[in-house]
Amino acid sequence: MPVLDDELSLVFAALADPTRRAIVERLARGDATVNELAEPFAMSQQAVSKHLKVLEQARLISRTRTAQSRPCVLETERLDEAVGWVALHRQVWSDRHDRLEQHLSTLRRAEESGR
Amino acid sequence: MTGTGELTFRRVHRGSPELLFACMTEPAHLTHFWGPAGTTTPVENIVVDLRPGGAFETTMVNDADGGTYTMRAVYAEVSPPDRLVWVEAGVEGGMRTTVTFIDLRDGRTEVVTHQSNVPAAYLSAEAQAGFVTSLDRCAAYLARLTA
Numbered sequence: 001m002p003v004l005d006d007e008l009s010l011v012f013a014a015l016a017d018p019t020r021r022a023i024v025e026r027l028a029r030g031d032a033t034v035n036e037l038a039e040p041f042a043m044s045q046q047a048v049s050k051h052l053k054v055l056e057q058a059r060l061i062s063r064t065r066t067a068q069s070r071p072c073v074l075e076t077e078r079l080d081e082a083v084g085w086v087a088l089h090r091q092v093w094s095d096r097h098d099r100l101e102q103h104l105s106t107l108r109r110a111e112e113s114g115r
Numbered sequence: 116m117t118g119t120g121e122l123t124f125r126r127v128h129r130g131s132p133e134l135l136f137a138c139m140t141e142p143a144h145l146t147h148f149w150g151p152a153g154t155t156t157p158v159e160n161i162v163v164d165l166r167p168g169g170a171f172e173t174t175m176v177n178d179a180d181g182g183t184y185t186m187r188a189v190y191a192e193v194s195p196p197d198r199l200v201w202v203e204a205g206v207e208g209g210m211r212t213t214v215t216f217i218d219l220r221d222g223r224t225e226v227v228t229h230q231s232n233v234p235a236a237y238l239s240a241e242a243q244a245g246f247v248t249s250l251d252r253c254a255a256y257l258a259r260l261t262a
Contacts (some may be wrong), residue, residue, distance in 0.1 A: 092151045093124040093228050099148035100138060104130050106147075 007059075011082045014058035019043075020051050027061060027074035037072065124228040132196035132216040135224045139199060139214055140165055150175040154184070165193055171201050188212070 014020055023037055038048040052072060055061045060078050063070045128135055138144040142161035150156040150173075160174035171188040192200035196216055203210040210230060217225040 089122055089230060090124060093126075093230075095152040096148055097124075097126040097128070097226070101126075101128060103138065103144065103147040104128055104134070107134075108129070 008081060010058040011060060011078055014054050014060055015082070017051070017054075020055055023048075023051060023055065023072075024060060024074060024079075027072055028076075031071040031073050033069045033071050122230050124230075125225060127219065127223050127225045129223055131222070132218045132224045135216050135226055136196035136199065139226075140193075140195075145173070149173055153178050165190065167191060167193055169193075 015024070019041060022041070026032060026037060026040070034045055034048055034052065037052070038045050041048065052061065052063075055072075056063065058078065059075055061072045061074055063072055130138075138148075140163055142158045142163055145161050145163075146156055146158040149161070154175040154177050156173050156175045160176070162170050162172040164170045167190055169190045171190055172185060174183050174185040176183050186203060188201040188203045190199070190201050191211070192198060192213075198216070199214045201212050203212070213229045215227040215229070217227065219225055
């Protein structure tokens with residue numbers, strides 16, 4: 001079974017904040033500058049920058065170094081990893097219960113034939 | 116504090132809560148379904164000391180290459196036939212699994228498995244104050260984003 005490493009912990013921690021989730025949602029629709037991101041949140045650029053820093057540390061977003069406006073880009077593969085973690089744990093239990101169901105029906109058949 | 120990685124899995128089975136509880140706690144039953152797909156858990160590889168503080172250990176064997184993986188857990192609560200809780204200290208900073216058996220009173224039992232972990236990264240004051248996002252909801256949300 002995989003280990004939830006610190007990298008993934010950072011992703012989940014970053015997504016624990018509603019403002020940061022809104023930022024991610026906005027970036028899912030396309031790259032945006034800090035100014036563009038700050039606009040709908042009635043927030044100072046400074047406050048938005050703080051959130052962006054957290055998202056950047058979790059590598060959920062990256063910022064272009066070359067362009068003057070430094071637009072933020074969503075790193076979708078990091079989201080995929082987070083989704084993958086959940087899917088994997090669910091899969092283990094789903095498989096387990098599939099086999100438990102088979103086991104229970106085997107028990108029932110044994111009981112019926114034993115009567 | 117609500118955990119970080121968190122998920123709930125529900126399944127309705129034919130059988131009484133007593134039978135389902137037995138299936139989850141007796142090696143003779145567990146050996147039939149415990150190991151994840153592609154693995155087998157021989158009955159002699161299962162340790163169940165059914166009491167709070169008792170060991171719950173399973174060594175799963177990979178069908179393809181014979182490789183093994185051992186889950187080491189300790190029971191935190193043993194309340195037949197309603198509830199079973201174990202904690203894996205060594206996994207992901209501490210993984211807690213709660214299995215609840217709900218009698219549907221029609222010969223069926225709903226088994227609700229709740230798993231949550233508490234990675235060290237989340238034990239900060241900030242996390243304790245505000246982190247209540249369940250992983251399931253997070254997953255639904257993330258799936259929507261990446262769709």
